[in-house]
Amino acid sequence: MTSLTDRFEIDRRKLLMERSVPGRVGVSLPPLDVPAAVLPDASMLRDDLDMPEVSESELVRYFTQISQFNFSIDHNFYPLGSCTMKYNPKVNDEFASLPGLTQIHPLQPESTVQGALKLLWELQQLLAEITGMPGVSLAPMAGADGELAGMLMIRAYHLDRGDTQRKSVLIPDSAHGTNPASAAMAGFDVVTLPSDADGNTDLDALRAATDENLAGLMITLPSTLGLFDAHILEVTRIVREVGGLVYGDGANLNAILGRIKLGSLGFDVVHSNLHKTFSTPHGGGGPGSGPIVAGERLAEYLPAPVATRAEADGANVYAFMRPANSIGKLGAFHGNFGSLARAYAYILTMGKEGVPQTSEDAVINANYILSQLRDDYDLPYDRGCMHEVVLSARSLKRRHGVSALDVCKRLIDYGIHPPTMYFPLIVEEALMIEPTETESKETLDHFIAVMKAIAAEARDDPSLLHDAPHDTPNTRLDEARAARHPVLRWRREASD
Numbered sequence: 139m140t141s142l143t144d145r146f147e148i149d150r151r152k153l154l155m156e157r158s159v160p161g162r163v164g165v166s167l168p169p170l171d172v173p174a175a176v177l178p179d180a181s182m183l184r185d186d187l188d189m190p191e192v193s194e195s196e197l198v199r200y201f202t203q204i205s206q207f208n209f210s211i212d213h214n215f216y217p218l219g220s221c222t223m224k225y226n227p228k229v230n231d232e233f234a235s236l237p238g239l240t241q242i243h244p245l246q247p248e249s250t251v252q253g254a255l256k257l258l259w260e261l262q263q264l265l266a267e268i269t270g271m272p273g274v275s276l277a278p279m280a281g282a283d284g285e286l287a288g289m290l291m292i293r294a295y296h297l298d299r300g301d302t303q304r305k306s307v308l309i310p311d312s313a314h315g316t317n318p319a320s321a322a323m324a325g326f327d328v329v330t331l332p333s334d335a336d337g338n339t340d341l342d343a344l345r346a347a348t349d350e351n352l353a354g355l356m357i358t359l360p361s362t363l364g365l366f367d368a369h370i371l372e373v374t375r376i377v378r379e380v381g382g383l384v385y386g387d388g389a390n391l392n393a394i395l396g397r398i399k400l401g402s403l404g405f406d407v408v409h410s411n412l413h414k415t416f417s418t419p420h421g422g423g424g425p426g427s428g429p430i431v432a433g434e435r436l437a438e439y440l441p442a443p444v445a446t447r448a449e450a451d452g453a454n455v456y457a458f459m460r461p462a463n464s465i466g467k468l469g470a471f472h473g474n475f476g477s478l479a480r481a482y483a484y485i486l487t488m489g490k491e492g493v494p495q496t497s498e499d500a501v502i503n504a505n506y507i508l509s510q511l512r513d514d515y516d517l518p519y520d521r522g523c524m525h526e527v528v529l530s531a532r533s534l535k536r537r538h539g540v541s542a543l544d545v546c547k548r549l550i551d552y553g554i555h556p557p558t559m560y561f562p563l564i565v566e567e568a569l570m571i572e573p574t575e576t577e578s579k580e581t582l583d584h585f586i587a588v589m590k591a592i593a594a595e596a597r598d599d600p601s602l603l604h605d606a607p608h609d610t611p612n613t614r615l616d617e618a619r620a621a622r623h624p625v626l627r628w629r630r631e632a633s634d
């Protein structure tokens with residue numbers, strides 16, 4: 139017999155159609171006070187259209203319940219590595235929603251949107267200062283869009299010099315997965331570089347792969363191992379020596395904000411994800427922004443438009459321009475303005491002290507987790523990490539048959555979003571944990587206690603982990619099937 143609490147759980151999981159009672163209605167229409175319209179031909183109408191028949195209160199309850207099945211950073215801890223799911227202050231959303239910023243049109247004459255142009259120009263200056271690279275384009279709509287733009291710039295640069303043989307791009311195996319895809323889309327041949335035993339770029343492999351056919355190197359810094367490449371100066375020097383250009387994936391700028399200027403490390407072009415570090419909430423594929431910054435050699439190739447400032451009659455006039463050898467436009471207008479406005483508000487509210495403090499706290503938090511969990515999980519590279527720590531469930535798997543996937547599913551029962559798993563690819567049973575700077579020590583301690591409890595469960599009761607999560611509307615799914623054959627529509631047959 140099901141208990142009364144079970145009954146509540148069952149009701150909560152019912153789909154709207156399963157709550158339907160024939161004849162029940164949720165609306166009361168006023169009497170007809172307009173001429174009745176003629177219905178289309180009967181052959182176009184259906185008698186058997188299944189519609190849920192529920193009351194208004196049941197409808198409201200249903201949608202409210204399913205809205206609470208979503209997980210977000212506003213609910214709880216969300217340590218999803220490489221994604222920087224940090225808390226985004228609401229004041230930045232409020233700022234970006236001001237009518238002066240939302241009630242304007244991209245095709246308005248520039249003289250009527252001077253404030254918005256000023257915001258874009260000032261944001262360019264701020265990003266140039268943070269990265270130490272003078273050229274900025276805010277046009278890319280995502281990290282991968284910035285990567286593609288940067289690689290097209292590198293291509294245009296070599297072609298301008300008649301260097302048509304420069305076709306290969308070196309990418310370390312600790313790079314983000316979008317890097318090889320972007321390089322290939324820009325027409326390059328991708329050559330993968332191994333990492334050495336410490337997780338840095340293998341310098342011997344780099345030297346061996348470097349010749350006059352090299353277009354450049356694309357490197358994620360910090361790498362997806364959560365490590366700062368200790369050889370970075372040597373790496374960029376070797377590439378530049380043979381005339382190659384260096385692309386830096388700075389999606390995870392949260393680790394180094396205001397602490398190191400990428401421009402001083404030998405990079406030619408770098409993108410940064412505003413929807414990670416600079417206060418645009420993300421997840422679910424919402425609007426993002428991946429501005430690129432460029433050094434002297436590549437600034438003239440930046441995508442259009444770029445905001446400029448000139449003086450006329452003692453006043454500043456802001457306008458859009460197209461850099462001299464621009465690779466062109468990436469979209470219809472000028473990037474995702476809302477994300478740009480949020481980033482501007484974020485940087486100004488954090489200020490000159492707050493910006494570097496962000497990275498200090500993010501790095502300390504990740505290292506705290508590393509130090510507390512190193513005896514319970516494997517640590518593939520035994521050295522201090524940056525903003526995220528990559529652990530491994532390799533020993534749990536060998537000893538108890540419990541995988542990284544099992545650990546992640548069990549975390550859901552504890553109300554915590556799982557970390558990124560099975561990435562980076564070079565770490566077996568990887569668990570990539572990014573706590574971010576916005577979490578309190580209490581939250582970190584709670585997470586550490588939960589991770590230790592899960593390691594103990596793996597030892598004492600592995601089946602508990604194999605079947606997890608237990609406490610969600612849907613329990614363990616066949617994820618491959620869910621992705622390849624998603625059931626997105628209710629059908630009466632399917633429910634029978």
Ligand SMILES: *Cc1c(COP(=O)(O)O)cnc(C)c1O
Nearest residue numbers: 220280281282314316387389426
């Ligand atoms: C997130 C991320 C990207 C890709 O950014 P998108 O906006 O998802 O295209 C690229 N590189 C790194 C290191 C990232 O973390």
